[in-house]
Amino acid sequence: xxxxxxxxxxxxxxxxxxxxxxxxxxxxxxxxxxxxxxxxxxxxxxxxxxxxxxxxxxxxxxxxxxxxxxxxxxxxxxxxxxxxxxxxxxxxxxxxxxxxx
Numbered sequence: 492x493x494x495x496x497x498x499x500x501x502x503x504x505x506x507x508x509x510x511x512x513x514x515x516x517x518x519x520x521x522x523x524x525x526x527x528x529x530x531x532x533x534x535x536x537x538x539x540x541x542x543x544x545x546x547x548x549x550x551x552x553x554x555x556x557x558x559x560x561x562x563x564x565x566x567x568x569x570x571x572x573x574x575x576x577x578x579x580x581x582x583x584x585x586x587x588x589x590x591x592x
Contacts, residue, residue: 518543522570524582532568533582541570563588 524537533539546569547559563569563585573579 516543517548522580522582529568529582529584532584539582 519540519542522539522541524533524535524539527535544558545561546563547556549556565585565588567585568582569585570580570582573581
């Protein structure tokens with residue numbers, strides 16, 4: 492009887508870890524504002540939650556996107572990977588869009 496309870500607890504923990512990982516990978520992620528570049532809106536150290544799927548889900552290493560609900564718009568806050576260091580997230584306001592000159 493004890494072994495069955497232990498097995499259920501371990502399964503519950505594993506399922507919880509899998510669900511949390513999937514949510515963080517595809518649905519929502521927390522970010523800390525690292526600098527004062529958005530100081531009128533967001534202060535350094537502020538914590539924000541962002542939906543990762545609104546601009547589309549991307550298949551890793553392919554550049555293929557699907558389920559794109561919105562396109563970035565001017566004056567909206569966007570979060571993206573820093574082009575030089577792909578391990579750093581940038582939180583910025585969208586000023587220009589593709590095709591702007």
